[in-house]
Amino acid sequence: MKKYLIIILIIFFVSCSTSVDCGKSIHTDFVDFTYLKNYNEFVYKSKINAVADNEVYYTTNFSLNLPKNIKGWLISDNEFYFEYANKQIVYIYSGYKNEGVAGKWTIQETNDDEIYSKLSSYWDKRKYNENNLKTGHTGRVSKFLSDGKVTILLYNIKRENFDKYLDLAKSFKYLD
Template sequence: MKYSIFVLLILLMSSCASYIDVSKNSVNNDSMVFEYGSNENKLKYINKVNASADHDVYYTTHFSITLPKGIVNWTRSNNNFFFEYDDKQIFYIYSSYKNEGQESGNWELKDIGYNEVLKYIGEYWDKRNYNENYLYKANNGRVSKFYTNGKYKILLYNIKTENLQTFIQSAKTFDTNL
């Protein structure tokens, strides 16, 4: 009996420690400042490295955004940012280059089909070795939304309905005026 209570306590403590944004170790380097706050996380992406192809130069977009607490994993690949929360809730950002695409000026929140989701988070999904069948199916009590102005894209994938407004409010903090 004592042994099972001890194991239960260890499991509970380790599950609380699985959030990477509870530590005091914020990220601060040449390309970003990612502050883990007590109520929210603030990301400021300031990469000074631009991309080039042939004779064209693509200028990196600097941006800031406030993200909800409870991140279990995050990664960046080029201009793609993936923030994963409990139960495979994913907050994805595509920050296009300054001279890439047209910005409409109006941000829209749209529904997104599960078949479209793959082109945005498929790379991350594969890297995490998640079951691809799960990616395509709608889950009860979950919503996926797409927030864009035509140039910058934010995908809120598989978000629990009780968390949706928090995630939408975070998406609306995306700012390129640094």
């Protein structure tokens, strides 16, 4: 019996050491990140707004389901980065409530310049080789999902994972 318990603990720690979403869920004043069995639920609920030239830009609060096995994640202003194995990345630009008009969600092709403008700061922070920040990786797909206000970039996603990532990205909901 003791042998089986040790094996289970080893398997748990090895699998958890490679992803951040197998521990306790995160609940703060501005983020709820709930690690569920088949996906993760991310809720952003910030009360901090931006001000420029006496104009207030209201934060867009939202919820979104994300794939399991997140290797790392980062929030920078209204940009969100969720990284998976082999540099598969879900990037979200949430904008501000009074910026842009939300419409029908569409899937759009990407190009290297658009990807670079969205991911270069994250890429630099992670000290990744800039030459790898390009489209056209064999067996990988990169596309934008946008409603005109929010942009979600599914970057470098393995073909066999793309439909799952896209379905989860389509779960995006605006919150009041």
